[in-house]
Amino acid sequence: MKNGKKAPTIFDVSALSGFSISTISRVINNPEKVNAETRQKVNNAIDQLGFVPKAEARARALRFMGRIGVITPFFTAPSFIQRMRGIANSLSKENFDLVIYTVDSNNRLQSYLSSLPLTGNLDGLVIMSLPVNDNDVKRLLDYHLPTTLIEYPHPLINSVEIDDVEGGRIATEYLIKKGHRRIAFLGDSDLPEYSIHPVSFRLKGFRKALKSANIEVPESFIRLAPYNQEQARQIAKELIDLPNSPTAIFAATDLQALGVLKATRQLGIKVPDDLAIIGFDDIDMADFEDLTTVRQHLDESGRLAIEILLSHIADSSRPVQHVYLPLTVIERLTV
Amino acid sequence: MKNGKKAPTIFDVSALSGFSISTISRVINNPEKVNAETRQKVNNAIDQLGFVPKAEARARALRFMGRIGVITPFFTAPSFIQRMRGIANSLSKENFDLVIYTVDSNNRLQSYLSSLPLTGNLDGLVIMSLPVNDNDVKRLLDYHLPTTLIEYPHPLINSVEIDDVEGGRIATEYLIKKGHRRIAFLGDSDLPEYSIHPVSFRLKGFRKALKSANIEVPESFIRLAPYNQEQARQIAKELIDLPNSPTAIFAATDLQALGVLKATRQLGIKVPDDLAIIGFDDIDMADFEDLTTVRQHLDESGRLAIEILLSHIADSSRPVQHVYLPLTVIERLTV
């Protein structure tokens, strides 16, 4: 198969197969554009020589690597996955490879952030729901690695964001408009050090809306719990057991809202009559469960991030873009 | 530092500094061969432009980081995502990058399969729920690209599989043991040409189990529908409306089982008393919905695939491994 010689080039394959280098290149990159018989012969020659195209030469000729990196928190929350889906979908249409870097500690985040821009084997980077500091940004800029941030903004870098305060406000106002006065808030706690915490902004919006409406919230109505359904269910039960319990709960993430919903089912509480529930995110399951929620269009955020990124890769003179995704209450059956 | 332009090339530095590209190149690669004053000027120009020689960057990229590719069907079914999660999780613990190749057509699959082994970019490959032919396998082997298949086996390549026939049998027997005699089957149809179809094996198991138990199935009890909840819900309603309707439904995927479950809620049918439902896969949502199902431990399949892959990367003399994942009925509340 391989003879001990120098690494074979596309020219060797051309010589052995009798076809031009253009055809060899085609067999490798656009096999469907070449006659089956020819393709077969070329492939034979490739196999015979053990030819492996050099990535560096390829990148040089193409002027890009065809590879986008995504730095994302540990693959676990449904919302991350839906963003990823948006990213993967639009990327595959554009014929880019997707390289995923999962972050499970501050250390790892920093290590990615400091090495990735230097390696030169990425055409662009998406940083999802993770904080970057000025130093990281400077490096990204210095090494000309086009980047889009999702959820965490920075003035010098493209971003796709939502206004969490506003989102919290919208959700709460919706509840108020429906006549609720005793409204509880359920958010997540125990966030890992490397991650960001949008929920605290949603809480801010919650407070703001109530203040505008001149409604007092007892502190016992504001609860934080680890981000999972089990704990949310637990808290929901506690809230329901409170004397003068809330008539509505705003859960700052859908996952937790679903936990609350489950609690109501177990307790035989009627939703929305006895208790209204509104979530935040609009994950896939929200639709299935008919959960009323604030949609932030997760898939779209991924799609958009890629769109912006690719446009900046194509034309790096474009000005930095900061896109705000609209937030809307999706009315379903739980309020 | 950088003005919004394209990434500068050695030519830009040449133009700005007034020296030829040869000199620029020398300043970078053999600084001692160029006059100190010239070198200074060139360096100034380099700094001014923020020029980063691509090749050098790439050299630095020779960091110790491996790269694992995963070829996966279009990022959509929850089961794929859970497998991915298993993969991403175990990979992030090791020093490997994860490159994702999403397949949305036969063409693309073939193009990945024929080009990936050649590029030498990957240290290992996982092919998820996608069929490979002997030719593909030969290429993988010839180019020494360690590979693990998930769900679709091949004698010459590592694989992580489940026995779908057996799974269908288990689910059906479970229903029979619970006293059901009129059992319907709901599977998915309209599979894209490039994908595999485990559900047909589950149907085989279904038939087998019924035969062993001497139970006849009317053909009207065996239904296929596109893979989504909406259609599943529709079909469920039709089944329920049948004269002498089934007392149990085996949905060959959880997603469809959940569609059925939703139909029962809308129709006010009591589960499991009026209708029992069993699914297959055990996706996250199954737990939330208390769906009785056959667990195939999706996360684990991803984890295992990586484990096998890495061990083969470390020691290529290892014999091919075919691992069968156990299937068990997870008893929850719908049967």
Place this chain on the structure above:
DNA sequence: TACAATTATGAAAGTGCTTTCATTAAAATA
């Protein structure tokens, strides 16, 4: 001071690939 060495530089020829464009052969249509 004449001539060889040395040093600093640029022109141009690679490097291994991709892609555009033109050409030819084959198929489809009139």
Place this chain on the structure above:
DNA sequence: TATTTTAATGAAAGCACTTTCATAATTGTA
């Protein structure tokens, strides 16, 4: 059968550098 389309191929022009070789300027030597 003549003519337009389409498919399959090759020639050649990039791509972003590195390297070789030739040339000019400077220094060293007798």
